[in-house]
Amino acid sequence: MLTDCAALAPCLSFPIWRCQDPRGSQTLTPSRQPVCLHLRLEFKGSSICSKAPPAAAGSWQASPCLSFFCRQTRGPAGRDNLQAPLPHLSGESPRKDWAMKLLVALLALVAPGFSLENGLMRTPPMGWLAWERYRCSINCHEDPDNCINERLFMAMADRLAEDGWRELGYVYVNIDDCWMALQRDEGGVLVPDPERFPSGIRALADYVHSRGLKLGIYGDMGSMTCMGYPGTTLATVALDAQTFASWGVDMLKLDGCYSSSLERALGYPAMAKALNNTGRPIGYSCSWPAYDGGLPPEVNYTLLADICNLWRNFDDIEDSWQSVLSIVDWFSEHQDVLQPMAGPGHWNDPDMLLIGNYGLSFEQAKAQMALWTVLAAPLFMSTDLRAISPQNVDILQNKLMIRINQDPLGIQGRRVLKTKHHIEVFVRPLSKDASAVVFFSRRTDMPYRYRTSLGALNFTGHALYEAQDVYTENVISGLTRDTDFTVVINPSGVVMWHVYPIVGKESLPWL
Ligand code: GLA
Numbered sequence: 001m002l003t004d005c006a007a008l009a010p011c012l013s014f015p016i017w018r019c020q021d022p023r024g025s026q027t028l029t030p031s032r033q034p035v036c037l038h039l040r041l042e043f044k045g046s047s048i049c050s051k052a053p054p055a056a057a058g059s060w061q062a063s064p065c066l067s068f069f070c071r072q073t074r075g076p077a078g079r080d081n082l083q084a085p086l087p088h089l090s091g092e093s094p095r096k097d098w099a100m101k102l103l104v105a106l107l108a109l110v111a112p113g114f115s116l117e118n119g120l121m122r123t124p125p126m127g128w129l130a131w132e133r134y135r136c137s138i139n140c141h142e143d144p145d146n147c148i149n150e151r152l153f154m155a156m157a158d159r160l161a162e163d164g165w166r167e168l169g170y171v172y173v174n175i176d177d178c179w180m181a182l183q184r185d186e187g188g189v190l191v192p193d194p195e196r197f198p199s200g201i202r203a204l205a206d207y208v209h210s211r212g213l214k215l216g217i218y219g220d221m222g223s224m225t226c227m228g229y230p231g232t233t234l235a236t237v238a239l240d241a242q243t244f245a246s247w248g249v250d251m252l253k254l255d256g257c258y259s260s261s262l263e264r265a266l267g268y269p270a271m272a273k274a275l276n277n278t279g280r281p282i283g284y285s286c287s288w289p290a291y292d293g294g295l296p297p298e299v300n301y302t303l304l305a306d307i308c309n310l311w312r313n314f315d316d317i318e319d320s321w322q323s324v325l326s327i328v329d330w331f332s333e334h335q336d337v338l339q340p341m342a343g344p345g346h347w348n349d350p351d352m353l354l355i356g357n358y359g360l361s362f363e364q365a366k367a368q369m370a371l372w373t374v375l376a377a378p379l380f381m382s383t384d385l386r387a388i389s390p391q392n393v394d395i396l397q398n399k400l401m402i403r404i405n406q407d408p409l410g411i412q413g414r415r416v417l418k419t420k421h422h423i424e425v426f427v428r429p430l431s432k433d434a435s436a437v438v439f440f441s442r443r444t445d446m447p448y449r450y451r452t453s454l455g456a457l458n459f460t461g462h463a464l465y466e467a468q469d470v471y472t473e474n475v476i477s478g479l480t481r482d483t484d485f486t487v488v489i490n491p492s493g494v495v496m497w498h499v500y501p502i503v504g505k506e507s508l509p510w511l
Pocket of ligand 1 (some may be wrong): 062131176225226227255287316
């Protein structure tokens, strides 16, 4: 049975609420709680929704909002504004909200000319991030090999170091939410959960470093993390930056749950400064835009590019093709705003790679990799590297793909064509006058024979080109602007080409 969440008003007044499907670990994270305007809840009659303040996060209690399974659906506005607290829940009046927006806009205008300048991430960062695959799975008694604990991160570090990932550039091993104890220590310092991280983060960082890798950690600009662990407030920004640096952390993802626009407008730049002040180069991933609608005027991308190495613009990725499509759609629709903001040291982040998990077919996995590469996206895998199939390894370890993703010019690609036959073409300019071209089919019938020419795709600079298919490695020679060619694109799949001009052997790219 579906019902509007308004019918669940008593539940919505809880500071945090979670719905748990007793058959599995499906939880409705607190970050989604405030979107109730756009939420509908599906009653399945078998789950328990419980009031779960941080202190009780481990012990589920029955509560008045009993027995339902929660499902997020899209609201009329197209994009669910997942994490911004609802004014009526956060106690902000519409008038105060407007005043706040004005203040934030003014703040953005007078933002100091401070730059992060940590010299990091001149090409999109690559590595492994726990969230999409492992979420907030903290029951290590029942599922010791798949819960958020130090052993998981050590195991992934082992795989990255031993299975050829590290040499290809996948060097970050990143912790996400749910690593902390529920309280800071007496000195106000963040501490890891003592049972799941008994050796501490410093020891984990040492281990990761000993394997030639880097460690990333997660915090949240707000009163608590999306899953209810201690947040970083304006008062603790400097302390938390110092703590992370003292542990030897190499990257920070700063989420934005449970904060106001004003706190974010002050907090994200403050953290950039605090990280700089530690003297340790720490890559800085800001989720700020994703909490303010992702677009100007609320989001000041010029400022972001100065103070963050990468930023999440849009919704969380979920383990489904539909989720990938919604992200690709949003990035393409807003490419005029987003594309110019990416460059060496500062990247748009469409979120993690799903490859190796459950939601994508082989074609779709190849498509996600190609599309993320053409978008100059950070490549963070979130999958069990102990069990990934050779087929998926091949996609993620494709050398030419990675060289394209890591092209030193750092120009984000754009969708240049959308045909009525549901074929889309994306082009990313690369160094040495080369380009990456992704022919993407949204069709659901059969392999489609798409006929076009380089001229039709605006390749005008050179008389002669050659292309290499990034997945099959076939080379297509003798392409002039007018040469018609046909690519056969599988349903929800891609053909990806690396196209380069032929102007004399010495100027061939990649040689
Ligand atoms: C938000 C972020 C996710 C993840 C979770 C953790 O939803 O967007 O990437 O970090 O919080 O709770």
